[in-house]
Amino acid sequence: MTTPSSPPTQTEDTTPLRPVRLPWRWLVGSVGLLVTTVLIAMAVGPAGLPASAIAIEIVNYVPGIDVDGGLSELESAVLWELRAPRIVLAMLVGAMLAVAGAGYQGVFRNPLADPYLLGVAAGAGLGATLAIVNDVDQNLVPVIAFVGGTAGVAATYALGRGVGGRDTNTLILAGVAVAAFLTAVQTYVNQRNTDSLREVYGWILGRFLTAGWHDVLIVLPYIVVALAVILAHRRLLDVLSVGQNEAGSLGVPAARVRLVVVLAATLGTAAAVAVSGLIGFVGIVVPHIVRMLAGASYRVVLPLAAIVGAAFLVGADLIARTIVAPGELPVGVVTAFIGAPFFTLVLRTSGSRW
């Protein structure tokens, strides 16, 4: 609950005031969606595992309960060493991208802002490309992508500042310039190293194929901290919706709030991108669905975007690994396939909603 629940006592009117709060039905509904999606994703795959056995396996994790679900050792390993980390990683990345997108949309007051806006994607892409063409150890690719992503955003901030702009538009334009430059460098590197093109391409389109608990542990701290920081700013993002000047007259240091939210969103996104590649549209699609269904307040949008974002990416990854089985599509292709038409729809209606 994000708002006080007790009604005022000294007012004349008997109707209690009902300030915005996270609606229970949407909270329960989105958690239900997430649980359902996760269970389906755990059950579906090349090694058909019975849903009942999976349910028993999960219940077994409750202390004091020990039931035999009937899974063989191999089946159990498939469940816990292959599918589970992949699903957990998809949940973390999905939640992060959706919350980062909503955060960016809040601080930039722009419905089309997405987590890759300020050069994270281009920086991480260049980092990964350089790592892959130089045959760097597989385990280091995410680290180098992370460094590239944060360097991209740092360059955007430096450029935005350097040209003297303090407003959000200058920063967005600086992001466009930095992204164009880094992408150009990346294209050049790829041109010179066509033999590794396929691998680079596979990374860019996003994948959870090789996900293990190792990847989950790498990103977990970044994503947990980033999510916590952005969610803690949900009320302040509502204040920012009246614009920087009015927010300032209400006592909110708008520039500082923007910096903190952008930093958290960027670090979280860079961590997500580092392990999963570039997965587009989650940061736009999910916050918009939530906004349309449950309301525009960030007290509602941010928590729901985290849950729905997690469910969305688990679902998209499920489609990615089953639709062309035994092959696998990059998950970025699936999210873009759903996201692009949706994005167009948002464009058509955004005039009336923002």
Add this chain to the structure above:
Amino acid sequence: MTGLTIDQVGVTLLGRQVVDDVTLTVPAGHWVTVVGPNGAGKSTLLRAVAGAVAHEGRIELEGVRLAGLRSRQRARTVAVVPQEPARPEGMAVVDYVLLGRTPYVPYLGIESAADLAVVGDLLDTLELREFAERPVTSLSSGEFQRTVLARALAQEAPLLLLDEPTSALDLGHAQQVLELVDEMRSQRGLTVVSALHDLTTAGQFADSLVLLVAGAVVAEGPAPEVLTEELIAAHYGARVRVVDDPGGGLVVIPMRGHARQDAP
């Protein structure tokens, strides 16, 4: 009670001196209205008082320098009704007015029941309770302006700044809003500084007027000293008749024809 002191205040924007060496005193509980032609620097002067633009000179309320206050403290001291307030999509009136409690809510905290009680009282006082759950985007201009005023009053600041608060309103709603401001001022002992276009209204609702031209004060005092046909002709380039209203106050009537050529 010394009220608001503006001492030798200047504001330079993009190399242009927009406010030039303005010195004014507004006694506590008084209402001073700044008038002047377009581009005279009225809004900028108000923005300087609100701390939204950097300025030279000294601005103090009850002896406390406003520029030295932290942003939350300043928001508890100065409340602003902006000229064109944003209407956030989908935000209900109650949540909009609650924004005025921002300076009292801990940085990452949430509003308390006491904050909600303050808002409830204001919604009743300004007759907004029936709109409490309506989105601000669905309100008429008059209703929205009352809502913006409620948000400013929720800040419980002793100084209220109004920048053209009636520019979007018809005559009836403009009068209603200004009457409300006056009522709140006397009830709560607020010091009010406003910028207004309409000279007659300005004269009726303020204790004293300040005529600002090209960033500098050219006249100040009670309405009869500022609203003279000569000053208006000289600085607005307008031909007007100023007549005494038998009910008290002055009425500024625009006359057909242009006085700019006759201006001294």
